[in-house]
Amino acid sequence: MKLLRNAHFYLSNGFENPVTALLIDQGRIASLLEGKEDTLPDAERVDLHGAWVYPGFIDAHTHSFSGGLYQNGVDLSACTCLDEVFTLLSEADKSARDRIFAWRFAEENIREKRFPTVNELDRVCPRNQLLLRRIDGHSCVLNSYARRVVRGLQSVEEVLTGVDNDLAVNWLQENCTARTILNAYHAAAKTALKGGFTRVHTMVGDAQQDNQHFRLVRQYSYKFPISFELYPQSFNIPDALALQARRIGGCILADGSLGSHTAALSSPYQDSPGVGNLYQSDSFWNEFIAGAHANQLQVGVHCIGDAAIDQINNAYLRLDPQEVRTLRHQLIHCELTPDPLLERIAASGATPVMQPNFDLLWGGDSGFYAHRLGVERSRQMNRWGSFTRAGVRVCGSSDWYITELNIAMSLHAAINHHNPDERLTPAEAIRVYTENNAWLARAEDRYGRIAPGFEADLSVMDTDFTQSFDYIQARTTAVFRSGEQVYAST
Ligand SMILES: [Zn+2]
Ligand SMILES: [Zn+2]
Structure with a gap:
């Protein structure tokens, strides 16, 4: 048994309640305590240092594989001009082995208001195959090295959309080893925990791909610190x-x-x-x-x-x-x-x-x-x-x-x-x-609330979201999944 104490607990109406501690037994919330913590001498006591405890937050739609894969890629979201894009890409070209994924490019935030050209990409990224993706995922540019490997491109345009965009992105995500796939999901799980989530719905594969990822992630689901709700796309x-x-x-x-x-x-x-x-x-x-x-x-x-x-x-x-x-x-x-x-x-x-x-x-x-x-x-x-x-x-x-x-x-x-x-x-x-x-996920009877009998999935934050708050400052301090602590802020 585990006793989570010294915290505010979010019940369905907010934090205005007399609950002072939560008793967890076999992965579930056993009871909500109002004082009387001393009557449970055998329980492992966990001091949450006055934090705010919510039912484990769930994100209902993510692309966790791509997100995990791009975690190791080049994030272009902060760039304000093409020179900044080129500096990041040429640094990545020096350390990457064969492929570079650059993502979150938004031409509206770039002074030149355009994508980089293939020539420019070749100049800064000569050694690797490069895919540079727009922030919404619906268009991309490849360097010449990548354009040579991606088969079946229909358009001669440099900025690829529609079917060509899908072809390019699928190429990027094909031929991944099982280890690369699972590593991407582990990276996604880490990001989810830091962001305050115990569970995410995740889109797997796409209309052209087979079910390799779906079977793999399901098979190894017990290894991840969060739960993935899988969607065969x-x-x-x-x-x-x-x-x-x-x-x-x-x-x-x-x-x-x-x-x-x-x-x-x-x-x-x-x-x-x-x-x-x-x-x-x-x-x-x-x-x-x-x-x-x-x-x-x-x-x-x-x-x-x-x-x-x-x-x-x-x-x-x-x-x-x-x-x-x-x-x-x-x-x-x-x-x-x-x-x-x-x-x-x-x-x-x-x-x-x-x-x-x-x-x-x-x-x-x-x-x-x-x-x-x-x-x-x-x-x-x-x-x-x-x-x-x-x-x-x-x-x-x-x-x-x-x-x-x-x-x-x-x-x-x-x-x-x-x-x-x-x-x-x-x-x-x-x-x-x-x-x-x-x-x-048709699981409203199993999780999503702090109540007796519900799974002890909990997001512990340093912030009271019922009052006005600064989302940039807010931090996840701990995450519990079925009563086990799977994340602690450092
Ligand atoms: Zn989506
Ligand atoms: Zn979508």
Whole structure:
């Protein structure tokens, strides 16, 4: 038995409660104590030094393999001009063995407002194959060495999008040894713990890849300090059933991204004439979603623009809404939702799995969304408050590696949405990352709350998120998973 003491404990209504200690037995919360700690002389006592203890935070959508792999890559997010990009790449070229992954490149933050050219990349990175990825993952550039190895590129353009972007990224992630794959997941687990999470939903493979990663991660799941909820990212229903997966999909794409002008809109972009791309036909999605549903598989589909969200929601509307809720089918990202669409989502029973950090990074009247879509449409995005008021249960995530896997940042972003109508209260935001995300995995009876009988998954922070807080200063001090301490801040 373990007694966690000297801390504030977050029960479903907040920290205003008389609980002074938590008794853990066999991985579960045995009881909440109000004083009376002395009556348990045999329990191992753990002093939490006045910290704030939450149910283990859960992130409902990550790309943990890529994130783990890129952890060792070159992060370009702080660059403000191409010279800074070149300096980082040429340093990496000196130490890397064969490949360099550079990521989080955003040309809007670069003085020159463009990608580097292939020639420039060849000059700074002559010895290694280089893939430089845009921050949203929907476009990339390769140096000549890498362009020679990636097979089947269709376009002669230097900046690769669509199928060519997928080909390039798949090449990067192919031919990894089991050790490299598992190391990437270990790196992801470390990042998750530091960010305050005990569990993350993670997208595995993609529509073209086999199930090697899924089987491997499941086989070695006992070795990781956090829990991974696995999503086979595939259109192959028989394969998902053979894997005994409970779900199918993830970032399987109904459309692309706003950054790459490939998110599918009902009316044109503000800064470009097109309306983006629907990647599949209505009948494709209707058939795929009905097939997965008939096999009791939870479905998740990436949809960003209102036309893509509508297309996927229409496929859900063809099903029984009660069954859609029971299986917890997902609209992943679900960024642009004008009122009529929001009402149709409430009617279908689908669950938006959204990313509060997107508003923090791209929201506001002079932000990236407003530039791409105009101010009026930018106010109809990432509608946490409106969905919640409409009785729709929303789930939350970072989409890591796209944004940081950091609970303080995600809670801050949801609580301080640039549009006051879309803000969540601290209690609502915490519920999203605990109870709601547990519900998404149909595990709301097992974890996601500090209550007797629940798994002792706990995130211990130095910050009270129910009061105003500085997310940059907030730190995870300890993480417990099934009662075992798996993280301590140094
Ligand atoms: Zn994703
Ligand atoms: Zn996505």
